[in-house]
Amino acid sequence: MTAVRVVLADDQPLVRAGLRVLMADTPDIEVVGEAGTGAEAVRLAREVRPDVVVMDIRMPGMDGIEATRLIKEDPAGARVLVLTTFDDDEYVYGALRAGAGGFLVKDMALEDILAAVHVVAAGDGLIAPSVTRRLIEEFAARPEPARPSAPRAVEGITGREREVLTLVGRGLANAEIAAELVITVATVKAHVARLFTKLDARDRVQLVIIAYEMGLVAPSR
Template identity: 75%
Template sequence: MTVRVVLADDQPLVRAGLRMVIAEDPGLQVLGEAATGGEAVRLARDLRPDVVVMDIRMPGMDGIEATRIITADPEGPRVVVLTTFDDDDNVYGSLRSGASGFLVKDMALPEILAAIRVVAAGDGLIAPGVTRRLIERFARGPAPFPPPRHRVPDAVTGREREVLTLVGTGLTNHEIAARLVISVSTVKAYVTRLLAKLDARDRVHLVILAYEMGLVSPPRSR
């Protein structure tokens, strides 16, 4: 199946680079390009792509607001934020707005293409190492993580709570299995149940919920 993509970035060179690489991949197709958040919303509605690759900083409506509008449609495309990690403190906000993951602009283009496929397949993209860097980055900023806004539902068991906490810290299924001394398949089963019980769209959403429920706190700088 061909993954249909809309590119949203105010930098023509970024869009051109992605478009050229995608054109060489038989499994991906660019349906359209947007230079603003408003254009991205319109193309997502009119073209119905599978994935929107979204920049954050664009003129007019930014990528976070555009992501919020696009993902509010349950039949709409999934969104991957493409941003500059070192100087963009809005990544967490983009994930909370409904993005299924984020990429950084210094990633190799083949890695970006692979990430688009992962998100199109229904998974969230939040690599463990990047998760930890993200947490450390925000910990140096002005309290980006709000106080706990939700309680853990009673339907979540003690073991599922443990798994959710470890997912929130960025551990992989293999790392969680080693930590809890259980099999990887058992971890996958717990994650699947958590997705259903918490009405979470993907693993990225579980990470956000772990913070919002107060199960995980970012490290504080000394």
């Protein structure tokens, strides 16, 4: 198996060192560069062509959101996994709008961070469960007219696709959905791809919103 090539972008050397040591013990991940600023992250992404940039948000000069936007301007550029201490809504939406494939907070388990690198490298989206819950709660609080009507999401999807959509709405990654439904990850990816098409959803976040609007998941109380 080819190792996932990673650039670490964080202005704290100790954080980069910790992630580097963690990934050094993982044979299928290779750290190919480190950056202490957003500008350095953009330069490295263009020079060494990593599979994934693990990106902090708050960095001197160019922040992680702008760096993500510039990296994603290249259609063949690296995928970006935001890993930050700050999960404010402003940062979440900014990172996702900029094209980040994942958004995690640094207090997550180390094995979850490593798994997320593989998820994002494979082209899947991943959002920390705590952030997913907040996204759902925000949309639950919106006035009814602001929400798109649900019927478009009800018609045309199969029972299995509905199950997959429910689990996406709960914030599960493809591998977790596969384990839950006892199917292969490839099958999950096929279902998610069909959901994107049938529901006219741009990304996984929109699927989460649709799952809420259909009543498949509910905001935590």
